[in-house]
Amino acid sequence: QVQLQESGPGLVKPSETLSLTCHVSGGSISSYYWSWIRQTPAKGLEWIGYFYHSGGTNYNPSFTSRVTMSIDTSRNQVYLELRSVTPADTAVYYCARGSSGFNSPFVYWGLGILVTVSS
Amino acid sequence: DIQMTQSPSSLSASVGDRITLTCRASQTINNYLNWYQQKPGRAPKLLIYAASNLQSGVPSRFSGSGSGTNFSLTVSSLQPEDFATYFCQQSFNTPRTFGQGTKLEI
Numbered sequence: 001q002v003q004l005q006e007s008g009p010g011l012v013k014p015s016e017t018l019s020l021t022c023h024v025s026g027g028s029i030s031s032y033y034w035s036w037i038r039q040t041p042a043k044g045l046e047w048i049g050y051f052y053h054s055g056g057t058n059y060n061p062s063f064t065s066r067v068t069m070s071i072d073t074s075r076n077q078v079y080l081e082l083r084s085v086t087p088a089d090t091a092v093y094y095c096a097r098g099s100s101g102f103n104s105p106f107v108y109w110g111l112g113i114l115v116t117v118s119s
Numbered sequence: 120d121i122q123m124t125q126s127p128s129s130l131s132a133s134v135g136d137r138i139t140l141t142c143r144a145s146q147t148i149n150n151y152l153n154w155y156q157q158k159p160g161r162a163p164k165l166l167i168y169a170a171s172n173l174q175s176g177v178p179s180r181f182s183g184s185g186s187g188t189n190f191s192l193t194v195s196s197l198q199p200e201d202f203a204t205y206f207c208q209q210s211f212n213t214p215r216t217f218g219q220g221t222k223l224e225i
Contacts, residue, residue, distance in 0.1 A: 035215070044217060044218075044220060045163070045217040046217075047213075047214055047215035047216065047217070049214075058213050060213070060214040060215075061214065062214070094162055094163075098210075103151045103169075103210045103211065105153035105165050105168040105169075105208070105210055106153070106155075106163070106165060106208070107165055107168075107174070109163060109164070111162060112162050
């Protein structure tokens, strides 16, 4: 059974960097598309981007200038880094896994982590 | 970006009712349309993928249809556990986009 769990600081100061980790258990981290998605009451569900198994990334243009995603196959972990955050980045952040295909849905989701941006 | 528009934004229904939710894409997405169910404080759960395919473990009272730009999710006989918010999402292109959701209420 594949399980995902996000971890990281629940509070980040404006202008700083939000760094989250997605811990993956019950399955290989290779050969899949790994996405980060966030949810706010104002904007709903927003796809931030994905890291895919061949080592490439595809970011939402809304975040491209300040986001980095990566994975560590030895630790079975996926990472999100979002720089220069503002209060508008306050959201529940999810990691999610698709399949090995480009058009795959988000089959597995983490529990989500609330990150608040505030001084 | 492909805009996904769901209707209605909320719906009141009763146990046993048959309901249909709709989702429209701003451009054709073939059949790359997925439906999710979300309950308060929980992550979304995949129900239907590629417009009409039932995800493993999802009750057969859920079904999906459509292609191109117009899609629908039907629940044939509502159960108490079905009262939740439903989202559609396109996986035709990037950036992936979601509808704003339909909240299904008693």
